[in-house]
Amino acid sequence: MNEKAAATLSERDFLFALKSPDRLYIGGEWVSPISGGVRTLVSPGSGRNFIAVAHGGVEDVDRAVAAARAAFDHGPWPRMTPAERASYLTRLGAEIVARSNLMAGLQAAEMGALYGMTAQIVPFFAGTFDFYAAMAGSFPFIERHQPSVGGVGYLVQEPVGVCAAIVPWNGPLMLACWKLAPALLAGCTVVLKASPEAPATLVALAEAVEAAGLPAGVVNVITADREISERLVRHPGVDKVSFTGSTGAGKKIGAICAERVARCTLELGGKSPAILLDDYDIDAFADHVASAATLLSGQVCAALTRIIVPRAKQGRVLDAIAARFEAVKVGNPFDPSTGMGPLASAAQCGRVERYIETGRKEGSRLVCGGTAPAGLDPRFYMAPTLFGDVDNRATIAREEIFGPVLSVIPVDSEDHAIAVANDSDFGLNATVFTHDSDHAFKVARRLRSGTVAHNGFKTDFTIAFGGFKQSGVGREGGVPGLRAYLEPKTVLLADAVSHFTQAPA
Numbered sequence: 001m002n003e004k005a006a007a008t009l010s011e012r013d014f015l016f017a018l019k020s021p022d023r024l025y026i027g028g029e030w031v032s033p034i035s036g037g038v039r040t041l042v043s044p045g046s047g048r049n050f051i052a053v054a055h056g057g058v059e060d061v062d063r064a065v066a067a068a069r070a071a072f073d074h075g076p077w078p079r080m081t082p083a084e085r086a087s088y089l090t091r092l093g094a095e096i097v098a099r100s101n102l103m104a105g106l107q108a109a110e111m112g113a114l115y116g117m118t119a120q121i122v123p124f125f126a127g128t129f130d131f132y133a134a135m136a137g138s139f140p141f142i143e144r145h146q147p148s149v150g151g152v153g154y155l156v157q158e159p160v161g162v163c164a165a166i167v168p169w170n171g172p173l174m175l176a177c178w179k180l181a182p183a184l185l186a187g188c189t190v191v192l193k194a195s196p197e198a199p200a201t202l203v204a205l206a207e208a209v210e211a212a213g214l215p216a217g218v219v220n221v222i223t224a225d226r227e228i229s230e231r232l233v234r235h236p237g238v239d240k241v242s243f244t245g246s247t248g249a250g251k252k253i254g255a256i257c258a259e260r261v262a263r264c265t266l267e268l269g270g271k272s273p274a275i276l277l278d279d280y281d282i283d284a285f286a287d288h289v290a291s292a293a294t295l296l297s298g299q300v301c302a303a304l305t306r307i308i309v310p311r312a313k314q315g316r317v318l319d320a321i322a323a324r325f326e327a328v329k330v331g332n333p334f335d336p337s338t339g340m341g342p343l344a345s346a347a348q349c350g351r352v353e354r355y356i357e358t359g360r361k362e363g364s365r366l367v368c369g370g371t372a373p374a375g376l377d378p379r380f381y382m383a384p385t386l387f388g389d390v391d392n393r394a395t396i397a398r399e400e401i402f403g404p405v406l407s408v409i410p411v412d413s414e415d416h417a418i419a420v421a422n423d424s425d426f427g428l429n430a431t432v433f434t435h436d437s438d439h440a441f442k443v444a445r446r447l448r449s450g451t452v453a454h455n456g457f458k459t460d461f462t463i464a465f466g467g468f469k470q471s472g473v474g475r476e477g478g479v480p481g482l483r484a485y486l487e488p489k490t491v492l493l494a495d496a497v498s499h500f501t502q503a504p505a
Helices: 003-007 056-071 083-098 100-111 115-135 174-187 200-212 226-234 247-260 282-293 310-326 348-359 414-422 438-444 479-481
Strands: 023-026 029-033 037-042 050-057 141-143 152-159 162-167 190-193 219-223 240-244 263-267 272-276 304-312 363-368 385-388 405-411 427-434 450-455 484-493
Touching: 023 200, 050 100, 050 200, 050 310, 050 363, 056 162, 056 174, 056 219, 083 115, 083 174, 083 200, 100 115, 100 174, 100 200, 100 310, 115 174, 115 479, 162 174, 162 226, 174 190, 174 200, 174 240, 174 479, 190 200, 190 226, 200 219, 200 226, 226 247, 240 247, 247 263, 247 414, 263 385, 272 282, 272 414, 282 304, 282 310, 282 405, 282 427, 304 414, 310 363, 310 385, 310 405, 348 363, 348 405, 405 414, 414 438, 427 438, 438 450
Parallel strands: 162 190, 162 240, 190 219, 240 263, 272 304, 272 427, 304 405, 385 405, 427 450
Antiparallel strands: 023 029, 023 219, 037 050, 141 152, 152 484, 363 385
């Protein structure tokens, strides 16, 4: 789609793009909610009603789990070879690519993501399925061992079972792909639960699943409130929960899973540091942290929000970041010239406003931002906001704001910088800015963080993604992400088998 055409788009262009938004996708069919209902979403970019989407109730959760359970216990999916399942993954990725513009438009409409950016990266998310499909031939699903008890041993990797995949509103497609692809390659069946704030993109994903021809019940897609979602987490028919969201919700999910010894992967909150070392250019540093702060309006769990700088350089850093923030065009997410869209909802915008007020009251210095830009709806829009002279004990330095707010924290030495970076309940992401790669690696090894990048905001799900401390349990992406959906089984035989396939009987 060319830039001129994109500029004329709005959320209303996607109002009738979905075939069955008022239904849930369960057991390979589009079904009306039994005990939920249909709710209308408000598009944050315009503040107007956008689309009515089905929400499930308790009976709908039970129906989805039953469908996934039947597909796992009695269907062909877990009994296929990984190579056979990989062919379906490849088809599903292609169906997502075919819906790139639709999915980009839905994400812009329902949570304010920039349409132009999202349209370019949807194919990258779809590539997750090709990434895991390629593992069908490289991952050791069956390994031969020499047992200490004699005979021949095999370590067999088998699917963990029925999985509940719960994704948040800020990156529904990306996170759904990184949960679905490894789970499906492993042979699991899935109940994918969309956030009530941003369900439409995952309705489109369900259409892609249907078009790819996956067996009935292998992937079920529902939307439900948090209270109803607890039924999914507690359901005895669910073997594993994969959750991405807030640390508070993750703690509750982890406790529920512990009660019934269900497996879980938790990718939770962050308060990630960006550390400026003495040798790095301030303007280049400001370019990186300012552009990262406006990505999805700062609604990114791995966002670099604690900006740790040498005390003598704080003034120049603040001036440089403020200049870049003030140049950002905030506005309509469908406009190609927009640099940052709205917050995803009025509730989220209100949360960010309360944190900004708390920062002021606790003595941090507001350098720029803090209000909606002129002419934009203050229920949804917030200017990129910068605080200086922030104490690492301040609320805005301790708690995840989930908005375009940076806290600049001055320090007296490199050791002080590392101590401040590690003085957090979170440990999801970090970046070290220095021209010395060897030194960056040494500093990275001292940081308590699941990812540490060099000279930029970077994460890589093809290797692994997840956090230390209260940022989560387990990893998504890469080989660790596949292992999270597998159970190792030890098989001890008197003699070697003459022939085996990768599929269980």
